[in-house]
Amino acid sequence: MLERNHLHIIKEVNRLKSVTAAAESLNLSQSAVSHTIAKLERRFGVKLWHRKGNTLVYSQAGLYLLSLADKMVTEFEHAERVLQEFAQGRRGIMRIGMECHPCEQWLMGKIQQFLKAWPEVDVEIKSAFRFDGIAALKANEIDVLITPDPVNTEGLNFRSVFNYNLCIVVSEQNPLYNKAFVTAQDLENQILYTVPVGYNRLDVYTRFLDPAxxxxxxxxxxxxxEMMLQLVSANRGVAVLPEWLVSSHESRLGIKGISIGNKGLQKSVNVGVRDDDLQLDYVKGFIESTRSNV
Known part of the structure; x- marks a missing residue:
């Protein structure tokens, strides 16, 4: 059977023009190298080279294996480096899932820094798990979850990377427009647009409306x-969205974000990964690249 060490020997013998020198270069004895080549020659019934004075002359079989060695040894060495990069977290595929549309918009403002710093890591955005990210992360369908609602789950690790305030978005035609902040009672006569998750995951309910x-x-x-913002702009109702997202649309759509309560309603963007992936360098690099402010 032709093996990788055969190609290494053939390449080194050609480079150094000597079996003895090749053996020394490969940290082998000369007899070990000679025995390995002789065994290969017997296995296939060919001679790889013969001596002509002090010169090694390659046979056709030897020249074929030499051309193969020139290509394959380099490929093997490259493959080893790539495998080491995979093991060290320098190379790989990172599938990112998001549990909300604002998370995706936030990520678009962050991803360029990571892409430049980690050129050997491919990034795939998975929007199919927008509202069931925890299950997708546990099932290995994604590698990173961007979520405003981390869940304490065995085997998963969440890091807060960006703090922000939720706000009530209103049209300039809405009676609430000039208020410094809204009370729970202010929303009794309002249609409220939210992301499509359960009430127990909506902070405007669990931390603001329900207590009142x-x-x-x-x-x-x-x-x-975008549809939420358009509906608010048409004064069809009010919406709950991150303050940072609304500010870039206020003048264009004639809308404004108003504080929820006099102290505001704080949230955070969180990056979730599996515990086993925390040691990967590119995962750590991604988390670090997302920590700066929007």
């Missing part, structure tokens, strides 16, 4: 952030 025993006129779940 107040419900909006109607809640309408909407997946598209």
């Amino acid at each position: 025993n107040v419900q909006p006129k109607r809640r309408v779940p909407i997946e598209s952030t």
